[in-house]
Amino acid sequence: MNKSELVASIAEKSELSKKDAEKALNGFLDSVQEALASGEKVQLVGFGTFEVRERKAREGRNPRNPEEVIKIPASLAPVFRSGKALKEAVNKK
Template sequence: MNKSELVAAMAAKAEISKKDAEKALKAFEDAVMEELTNDGKVQLVGFGTFEVTERKPRVGRNPKTNEEIQIPGGKAPKFKAGKALKDAVNQ
C-alpha cells in the first residue's frame, strides 16, 4: 500500500474526504517527525512506539576493495510494534 492508497483507505474508514484524510495523515507525520527530532518518543498503545535510537560508530568493509572503513555513529528512527498489532498480524 502506498501513500495515496493509505489516504483512500483512511477516507473510506473515517467517512471523510480524501483531502481531509490527506491533511490528517500529513499532520500525523509532522507531529511524529517533530517529536523524534526533539529526541522524544510517540507511544500509541496497542499499535506501537516510534522512538530514536543511537547508533555507535563501527568499522565496516568496502566489498569492492576489501578495505576497512569507519562508519560514523548517529541517530536512527525506530518503530516497535505493540501487542495488538503483533497479534493482528499473526492471526
C-alpha cells in the same frame, strides 16, 4: 500499500474526503517526525512505539575492495516497536 492507497483507505474508513484524509496523515507524520527530532518517544497504546536509538560508530568494509576499511560515524536512527495488539492482529491469519 503506498501513501496514496493509505490516504484512500483512511478516507473510506473515516468518511472523510481524500483531501482531508491526506491532511490528517501529513499532520500525523509531521508530529511524529518533530517529536522524534526533539528526542521524544511517541507511544500509541496497542499499536506501537516510535523512538530514536543511537547507533555507535563502527568500521565497515567496501564490498568492491574488501581490504578497504571505512569508518562509519555514530548516528541516531528512528525505530518502531510494534505493540501487542498489532502483533496479535498480524498473526491472526
